[in-house]
Structure formats: C-alpha cells, structure tokens
Amino acid sequence: MSRAALLVLADGRFPAGGHAHSGGAEPAVAEGRVRDADSLAAFCRGRLHTAGLTAAALAAAAAHGLDPLALDEAADARTPSPALRATARKLGRQMMRAARATWPGPELDALAAARPRGAHQPVVLGLTARSAGLGPEDAAHCVAYETVSGPATAVVRLLSLDPFHATAVLARLAPDLDRVAEQAAEAARQGIDALPAASAPLLDITAEAHAAWPVRLFAS
Amino acid sequence: MSVRARARLRAVPDGRGGTALPVLESAGPLALRRTRSPHPPYARVTVVGAMSAPLNGDRLAIEAEAADGARLTVDAAAATVALPGPRPDADPSTYTVDLTVGEGAILHWLPEQLVSAHGSRLHQTTRVQLAPTARLLLREEQILGRHGEPTGALTTRLAVHRAGRPLLDQQLAYGPDAPAGWDGPAVLAGHRAVGQLLLADPLFEDAPLPACLLGPTAALTPLAGPAVLVTAVAADARLLRGILDDAMRELLDGLKESFED
Numbered sequence: 001m002s003r004a005a006l007l008v009l010a011d012g013r014f015p016a017g018g019h020a021h022s023g024g025a026e027p028a029v030a031e032g033r034v035r036d037a038d039s040l041a042a043f044c045r046g047r048l049h050t051a052g053l054t055a056a057a058l059a060a061a062a063a064h065g066l067d068p069l070a071l072d073e074a075a076d077a078r079t080p081s082p083a084l085r086a087t088a089r090k091l092g093r094q095m096m097r098a099a100r101a102t103w104p105g106p107e108l109d110a111l112a113a114a115r116p117r118g119a120h121q122p123v124v125l126g127l128t129a130r131s132a133g134l135g136p137e138d139a140a141h142c143v144a145y146e147t148v149s150g151p152a153t154a155v156v157r158l159l160s161l162d163p164f165h166a167t168a169v170l171a172r173l174a175p176d177l178d179r180v181a182e183q184a185a186e187a188a189r190q191g192i193d194a195l196p197a198a199s200a201p202l203l204d205i206t207a208e209a210h211a212a213w214p215v216r217l218f219a220s
Numbered sequence: 221m222s223v224r225a226r227a228r229l230r231a232v233p234d235g236r237g238g239t240a241l242p243v244l245e246s247a248g249p250l251a252l253r254r255t256r257s258p259h260p261p262y263a264r265v266t267v268v269g270a271m272s273a274p275l276n277g278d279r280l281a282i283e284a285e286a287a288d289g290a291r292l293t294v295d296a297a298a299a300t301v302a303l304p305g306p307r308p309d310a311d312p313s314t315y316t317v318d319l320t321v322g323e324g325a326i327l328h329w330l331p332e333q334l335v336s337a338h339g340s341r342l343h344q345t346t347r348v349q350l351a352p353t354a355r356l357l358l359r360e361e362q363i364l365g366r367h368g369e370p371t372g373a374l375t376t377r378l379a380v381h382r383a384g385r386p387l388l389d390q391q392l393a394y395g396p397d398a399p400a401g402w403d404g405p406a407v408l409a410g411h412r413a414v415g416q417l418l419l420a421d422p423l424f425e426d427a428p429l430p431a432c433l434l435g436p437t438a439a440l441t442p443l444a445g446p447a448v449l450v451t452a453v454a455a456d457a458r459l460l461r462g463i464l465d466d467a468m469r470e471l472l473d474g475l476k477e478s479f480e481d
Binding site for chain 2: 034078211
C-alpha cells in the first residue's frame, strides 16, 4: 500500500464535496444537544460506533473487492432516511468524479456507468481506495475519520467552538477510530452477510427534520 | 439452568375466506394461543409468557409463517422483560424471531414492548423474508430499564428481505456492553424508549409515501423499496406507544382496501 495515497484520499481538501455536510451536527446544535467540546465528543463517539461503523464496513468491503452494486443495495437497506440516501448518493457522485480523475480504473468506470446518479459514498470511496492500491483497513479508516471530522469541523463554524478543542476531540477519538476501522475491515473479509448495520435513531430522525429547514448552513 | 425453546406457527388459507393454523407449537416460556380475531379473514395468535423469560443464558426462538394468501396477526399478552437471572456469569440470552410471508399473504407482527432490565444481557434478532406481493406490519419497541433503573445490555437486529433482496437492515446496541456514545446526542440523547414500525406493501411501489416528521423525535421515512419505516424515540414506553399507534392508524387508514378486504 502507499501511505501517501492514503493521505491524499483522506485529506479534507480532496475535492469530493464533504465540507458542505455536518453529519447531523447542525440539527444537534440547533436543538441544544451539542453545545460544547464534551457534547461534541459524545456526538462523534455515538456517530462513529453506529453510522460510522456501518459506512466504514461498506467501504472496506468495496476495497476488498466485493460486488459494489450489491454493496450499494446493502447501503440502501441500512439507510432508512431518504434525506440521508440522497446525501450519500450525491457525495458518491462527487467522489466518483474526483476518483476517476485521480486513480482511474475500469471498476470505477463500471460503477459510474451502472449508477449514473451516484452510488452510496462509502462504496465509491472503498472502490477508489482499491483503485489507488489501498486496502480495506485504509478505506475503513478514511470513512471512520470522515464520520467524526465532518461534525467536528461543522461545530467549529456553528458554535464558534475553538478549533483547538475540536481537534482535541478528534485526537482523543483515535483509539475508537482504529477499533472501528479494524472491526469494519474484519467484517468485510467475512463477506457481505457479515457487514454491520449499526444505526442511530436520532441521526435518522433529525436528518429528515433538517432536510426540511428552509435555511441551513450545511447540506446535511 | 437455562432454557432453550423454539415455538412455531404456520398460517394457511382455510379455503372459506379465513385462515387456519395447521402448526401452533408452544415451547418453554413461549405459549401460543389462538385468540379471537376482530377481522374474520385473519387468524390471530397471542403469545402468552408462561414463565419469566428470557433470563441471561436462555435461548428463545419463534418461527412464524404466513403461507401464500394467509392473513395472520400475532400479538402478545404482556411485555417481554429481559432479566439477569440467577447466574451472574451466564452468557447473554438470545431471542430470535424468524418470519416468512408468502405471496399475497399478510402478517401483522405486533408484540408488546421488550424491556431490558438492569443486569440483563440480551441479543434479539428479527429476520423477515417477504415474497414480492407479501404485506407486513411489524412493530418493535425497546424499553431501556424498568421504571427508574439503569438499562441492561441490549442489542437488536432487524433484517428484512423482500424477494431475496435486502429491504431494511438495522442494528441497535444499548447499555453497558455497547460502545460509548449510545446514550449521547447522536443516538438516544437520554431517551429511554425506542421504537420501529415497518409497513411493507407492494402498493408503495407505484405510490411511495413522502417522508414526514411525527413530532420532534419521530419520523416516517419511505425506504428504498416499497415500505415505510417509522422511527421514534421517547422518554418512556407510554409516550412511544402513543406515537407508534397514531402512525399505525394513519398508515392503515391510507391503505384500507389493501389491508382490510
């Protein structure tokens, strides 16, 4: 594997559009459930071990070479919120564009042709990692990290939280991130039926509420 | 002494517009009774708890099938309370529900709440196989702790396949065995009652319902396949049931001809 390729893929500046999304942090801030670094940490930890684990395992499975269309279907079944399905496909489409420019390959072309409106983002990211010569753990790490870095960055803007404190939250989650990535990759190696489906009821509920806001800072 | 029990039931059309139950096998703490159905085409089965269960270490299972064209309602006489039992070192208990709904068949699976008592450890799994024209109404409610006590350790998985393809797959994990964050602002935010109401009907293929909020902590969402899911969290079992009952009434009114002919 190329460690540098992993840095390129995981870089927040990788042009895949993730910066426009708060990962559910915007409605959580609006409802007062996230108001400081401690509640941000609890939010991130909960998201990581639920939606984060599920997405990381889908990415690991795609990087491992499982059928991306079957994984896309598995992702749909794991995403009851239509707002979150639409977000995942939009981000998947943007990731696909960036991926085909950076690490082009026939598997990416095939998925893009089969899902012109976008496949679920973790599946695309996993296939991108595969195209870049990275492995399931790498893909899982990227997705797990995105699961918490998105909300942390968003909360800096939404609450004017000190960026040092937000980054400290992420640093303290490092052992959890490693564990989730390892769990995700382990499940991916056992096949599609072993993939976790961990979910977070409030993230699903508030995603629908947030999608109906007339004015919002983040797309999701 | 832990209990292993597998109860089974099978519903088939009786040829006279009603539904017969050629298989109705109780097992251990899971006693199955045929009860009077308010809707004549439906057979109704009530699960009556014959003893306190599950205790840690118990392995309970129910298999229910609504064969092609059958109409079946399964409900329960009381909530299921997962309890720690006498052995502190016992494995978690398991409670596995396998449901099969055939072509043109209807299953209403409406058990009472699952209460996770302090010290209990339970893995619940519900697997559903739907034929393409099957209809399903399914409710699950998890109550984290009896009144005023901390919750036990509870994991649930609800996996529904339709025509062999995944329709819904959800795993929930709460309590002392769950990874940190389960009680935090992304997952439960202190709520102690969590519920799902799933309605799968081929009619949704051509006329999907739009997503809508059912108050601040509940939402109705159309799945990628022909089904809707209500997800709700609430402070307690009573408030949760209120939300799910209202949603169920509205959904069934909307599908009157589909479900009550």
